[in-house]
Amino acid sequence: MRLTDEQKAFRADLRGYLQENVEPVVDELDRNGPMDRDTLMGFITDLRELGVGFDPDIAPDFFGDVWKFMLTAEEISYVWPSLNVGLMMSFPSVFVRFAAEETREAMLPKLETGECLGSLAVTEPSGGSDTARPRTTARKDGDEFVIDGQKTWVGNAHYADVCLVVAHDESTGAQDMFLVDRENASFETEELDKLGWKGVSNAKITFDSVRVPADNRLSNIFSNAIMEGYDMNEIVPFPESVTQLFFEQKPLNATFSFMRTGMSFMAVGIMQAAMDEALAYATERETFEKPIAQHQLVQEKLYDMKSGLETSRQLSRRAAELLESGDPDARLMSSLAKGYTSETSKQVADDALQVFGAEGLKPENRLERYYRDARVMTIPDGTTEIQKLIVGSELTDMSAYH
Amino acid sequence: MVDDELVQRIEESFETDDEALEEELPGLLADIEGQSDELVREQPEIVSKILNRMSEMDIASFVSENPETADQFQDLLWSGVRVLAEGNEEVQQQINEDITVNFEADNCPMTGHVEVDKSESTVTGGAGVLDDPDIAITGPADVLVGLITGTVDPIQGFMQQQYQMDGPVQKGTRLAPIMNTLSEQAQVDQ
Numbered sequence: 201m202r203l204t205d206e207q208k209a210f211r212a213d214l215r216g217y218l219q220e221n222v223e224p225v226v227d228e229l230d231r232n233g234p235m236d237r238d239t240l241m242g243f244i245t246d247l248r249e250l251g252v253g254f255d256p257d258i259a260p261d262f263f264g265d266v267w268k269f270m271l272t273a274e275e276i277s278y279v280w281p282s283l284n285v286g287l288m289m290s291f292p293s294v295f296v297r298f299a300a301e302e303t304r305e306a307m308l309p310k311l312e313t314g315e316c317l318g319s320l321a322v323t324e325p326s327g328g329s330d331t332a333r334p335r336t337t338a339r340k341d342g343d344e345f346v347i348d349g350q351k352t353w354v355g356n357a358h359y360a361d362v363c364l365v366v367a368h369d370e371s372t373g374a375q376d377m378f379l380v381d382r383e384n385a386s387f388e389t390e391e392l393d394k395l396g397w398k399g400v401s402n403a404k405i406t407f408d409s410v411r412v413p414a415d416n417r418l419s420n421i422f423s424n425a426i427m428e429g430y431d432m433n434e435i436v437p438f439p440e441s442v443t444q445l446f447f448e449q450k451p452l453n454a455t456f457s458f459m460r461t462g463m464s465f466m467a468v469g470i471m472q473a474a475m476d477e478a479l480a481y482a483t484e485r486e487t488f489e490k491p492i493a494q495h496q497l498v499q500e501k502l503y504d505m506k507s508g509l510e511t512s513r514q515l516s517r518r519a520a521e522l523l524e525s526g527d528p529d530a531r532l533m534s535s536l537a538k539g540y541t542s543e544t545s546k547q548v549a550d551d552a553l554q555v556f557g558a559e560g561l562k563p564e565n566r567l568e569r570y571y572r573d574a575r576v577m578t579i580p581d582g583t584t585e586i587q588k589l590i591v592g593s594e595l596t597d598m599s600a601y602h
Numbered sequence: 603m604v605d606d607e608l609v610q611r612i613e614e615s616f617e618t619d620d621e622a623l624e625e626e627l628p629g630l631l632a633d634i635e636g637q638s639d640e641l642v643r644e645q646p647e648i649v650s651k652i653l654n655r656m657s658e659m660d661i662a663s664f665v666s667e668n669p670e671t672a673d674q675f676q677d678l679l680w681s682g683v684r685v686l687a688e689g690n691e692e693v694q695q696q697i698n699e700d701i702t703v704n705f706e707a708d709n710c711p712m713t714g715h716v717e718v719d720k721s722e723s724t725v726t727g728g729a730g731v732l733d734d735p736d737i738a739i740t741g742p743a744d745v746l747v748g749l750i751t752g753t754v755d756p757i758q759g760f761m762q763q764q765y766q767m768d769g770p771v772q773k774g775t776r777l778a779p780i781m782n783t784l785s786e787q788a789q790v791d792q
């Protein structure tokens with residue numbers, strides 16, 4: 201993998217922005233729990249200036265360039281993983297563009313200025329990892345669907361403008377997704393507290409007879425857009441190779457492959473941050489009259505961290521390459537990468553904290569946050585166990601999870 | 603001209619229940635063979651009715667038990683599609699590249715194909731498969747028939763994973779509107 205000059209310039213600008221605007225405030229913001237909407241939107245609108253976002257002007261270049269997307273996940277997570285999650289989980293807002301008229305009227309102006317915040321509601325309190333059989337239902341009633349059920353841990357949901365909800369479509373007996381916009385429909389949310397990723401808001405949602413126009417069903421969104429003559433990769437602004445995977449590997453699976461590869465780069469960002477701090481500390485801190493870096497057991501820790509970081513980075517890049525070329529193994533490799541890098545980030549953050557000794561435990565040093573943020577990585581977007589089952593199923597063509 | 607007796611027999615068969623219709627169909631379809639195009643042109647409502655009655659049946663078991671009739675059924679189906687495409691301006695506009703597609707049922711031995719031809723502006727199909735098609739569609743027989751008769755929306759059905767599609771995404775997105783318009787037309791004709 202070799203970045204183009206444009207991609208390098210993009211990364212340099214992004215790094216500059218993050219160092220100048222996020223780095224100085226990250227500790228305090230993260231300590232105060234989930235960002236409020238204005239804070240998150242402030243960063244999102246700034247990032248839009250750099251070419252990061254999901255509105256029709258920006259998305260084709262951002263989403264459409266696998267490397268730009270992945271670089272963004274890594275660089276933002278190096279500074280603040282929670283911000284990366286808040287940003288990335290907003291992607292379902294792309295579907296506003298082809299949604300029902302009332303949703304377009306309410307949300308398109310916001311989307312066009314980058315201010316339409318999205319969320320994706322898959323997980324349910326009762327089902328957890330078993331997402332193939334949603335208990336949330338969508339009942340057809342005239343020109344509308346009526347949604348009932350609960351979702352949980354949904355990023356941004358507490359104050360998102362639109363929420364893409366996975367539900368059982370009673371009219372067809374199949375699983376589908378429904379775009380709920382909050383100007384025309386309302387639902388209750390309850391914010392959840394958690395160990396890491398403190399800065400991003402996750403919430404439980406209750407849908408109590410929430411009505412959405414039939415044209416906000418995702419399959420209608422696609423159908424209507426295609427009938428109007430749009431190409432698949434105008435509707436989901438993924439690169440053509442990924443849209444091709446949409447075709448070959450089911451739409452939701454291709455989306456997961458993309459998101460999981462992003463998560464994998466996120467883990468790399470956290471590891472790089474932990475490693476950089478630990479390395480700097482190891483050469484400064486002295487015990488037994490020499491820098492701790494001169495103790496062999498500390499060097500071993502550095503070796504372990506570096507090997508974890510580099511294998512993770514290579515695996516993430518491999519997953520991104522397969523996505524970029526639309527390779528059938530993209531699903532396998534993105535699950536392998538997400539599973540492996542998440543677990544490895546836990547280990548690397550743990551080693552980095554150990555290098556800091558007691559200082560690593562203090563909230564004013566970042567090791568403690570890296571440790572907590574890394575710990576979360578193995579759960580969202582499919583736990584490590586689920587990634588193992590996906591890899592197993594891809595390798596053997598025999599599923600152990602249905 | 604399709605003879606009146608045949609038209610009358612077809613109409614009478616609609617009065618019967620599914621089981622009786624299933625018994626009658628092989629003979630009926632055998633008589634239609636060779637005059638499907640005329641039938642479709644002259645009696646479009648009747649053809650729509652046959653196809654719709656058939657799509658309510660258990661297609662997979664019917665095909666397994668009556669493989670030859672299944673081919674005749676497909677001939678009728680594709681005659682319907684061809685004639686509809688000829689007369690529909692919207693479809694004519696949507697045909698802007700060549701597309702070849704194979705259909706294969708995964709629950710019974712039913713195969714079919716369709717060819718969209720840009721220079722002729724035609725949509726033609728039949729039983730059996732083509733060598734090296736652009737797109738291969740697999741799924742349960744009733745879904746495949748539903749795609750043609752209009753009870754399954756091609757894009758929604760794909761998104762909801764009722765069937766699988768292999769081939770370049772761009773060809774698929776060109777095919778879908780054609781199928782959609784044809785099936786909307788078939789529904790109107792009833």
Ligand SMILES: Cc1cc2nc3c(=O)[nH]c(=O)nc-3n(C[C@H](O)[C@H](O)[C@H](O)COP(=O)(O)OP(=O)(O)OC[C@H]3O[C@@H](n4cnc5c(N)ncnc54)[C@H](O)[C@@H]3O)c2cc1C
Pocket residue numbers: 289320321322323327328329330352353354355356394397402576579580581582583584585586589600601
């Ligand atoms: C910070 C955070 C952000 C999140 N963001 C979102 C979001 O934006 N949208 C959203 O929809 N969801 C989100 N989630 C939910 C997340 O996807 C789920 O937590 C995850 O899928 C696991 O479900 P669960 O927590 O209910 O665990 P469970 O499914 O209850 O699993 C419990 C344990 O059992 C294991 N297990 C379960 N099934 C199997 C099996 N078949 N074989 C082996 N082991 C198994 C699991 O690996 C786990 O160790 C988020 C979660 C977190 C923590």
